[in-house]
Amino acid sequence: MSAVLPPRARVVEVGPRDGLQNEAGVVSTADKVRYLELLAAAGFTDLEVTSFVSPKAVPQLADAAEVCAAFPERPGLRRIALVPNEKGMERALAAGIRAVAVFTAASESFTRANIRMTIAESLAAFRPVAARAQREGVWLRGYVSTAFGCPYEGAVPPARVVEVAAHLFEMGAAEVSIGDTIGVAVPSQVTEVVGLLAERFPVGRLAMHFHDTRGTALANVMAALGAGVTAFDSAAGGVGGCPYAPGAGGNLATEDLVYLLDGLGVECGVRLGGVLEASRFLAGVLGRALPSKVLAAGGALATRPLP
């Protein structure tokens, strides 16, 4: 057995956006910035810092510009912001953002429920955003969510995932993140979908975005690593979910991912202790325990004296 694993992997921390947008309460700007600083100190190279969506639709992230101002650009760190349209792109650029992400899905029903567009409409809306990004030399990421199952349609054909990813690459995405938004994927599916994608696109330009809703996230990471994927999205503490994806559960927890990568000897440059610190801070702010298992276990194994 045992596929050859890549020596290194990139962890894209999405907690500040994908996590906080789904919280019932609004986290203060100061707490968001403190959380981002703790994450930066943990060694991430990629932080999805916020989203320039309509403040009416997502009041949790209404302070996107203020967050960007208070958490400035720094060497070695890519600050990614989600932008839904040209207006969002305009705001993101004004806030000094140099890396943006656009979000669509492989399921029509989910896209309709989530962003009130067809997939084709969403891609059309992204074209001017992508063109602007290209003109301004801004790094572009595309999300293909519900790639392994849809809460309304059930099974999603892998060919549909490839098709949507192709549109995103074609409009200039540097990276496309393939999402198991509702956490239904199993490793054999991951191997199949990544295999199909890798026939068309360089595997180094794919990222996987798993949710641990059914406990399969790390098993799916293994399958993706085995297929050559070297970028993974996760959220410190395992916060997140999706209001339009019933039962989405949390994102794969960054601690759990980093624990796995460390154990496998796959270098990611992120310090587990630093992630735990950020998660503990966020748990305090949110006033609740976060779903990460490694966080609950207190981290990696630390031996103790015999009783």
Next chain:
Amino acid sequence: MSAVLPPRARVVEVGPRDGLQNEAGVVSTADKVRYLELLAAAGFTDLEVTSFVSPKAVPQLADAAEVCAAFPERPGLRRIALVPNEKGMERALAAGIRAVAVFTAASESFTRANIRMTIAESLAAFRPVAARAQREGVWLRGYVSTAFGCPYEGAVPPARVVEVAAHLFEMGAAEVSIGDTIGVAVPSQVTEVVGLLAERFPVGRLAMHFHDTRGTALANVMAALGAGVTAFDSAAGGVGGCPYAPGAGGNLATEDLVYLLDGLGVECGVRLGGVLEASRFLAGVLGRALPSKVLAAGGALATRPLP
């Protein structure tokens, strides 16, 4: 990538023993029997029904004989009981048990803390139990716990696991279950340890017993399946842990395991819906939510109407 997976796997349900022995409260005999009946209805071929340890040490399972009387032998079902010594074996046989398990570890410190013996002493105590089992035609299983890490010693040399397993096989064990008691293992370790074991023993006589303390259990199942292992221990709902293994977290939840196996197309003969029913019953009895992720998610994906 993608190792060839075995077409079938056996799930050994350990919740009634490994789960309930760690509960603060004592579950009534009637509720235990109802729980066992629900599990039997879910299709298990192997149920660890109880433990014939000292009722003083484990009051939760003091009713072992009553449970066995009320949940009788039936075709196609192996009722396994843990026995710590000859006295326990005597009680188990008197209760009509025809499959027993003995429990030791790969770590001296853990064995001392858990059963107040050295590993050698524990093996010596099992010899008459094993001899009796052989004479009476009773199926014997051995547990090697802390095979991937010890809460007191830290790393555990894989050679030590092989050595302890060898003693158990040599005294007549039909199956040896290799336990990640404190849930620290990662898949590369599983591949290594199973590889070493498979050099000495038929892989079909190994079982893996994972805890999901750090979220790696299903990733570890994948590694073990890839190495040819076809038997896995789990506990419905993910109950369990170990009083002598600080931070042990829960056993791998049976629902999560069955969800994975179903998704992979690895037949296990256990109905996911039946396991969920047993877990929901147990959650009601214990008066708390159980850790299984699939249980929390409400099972496999069921589509719903668009909002």
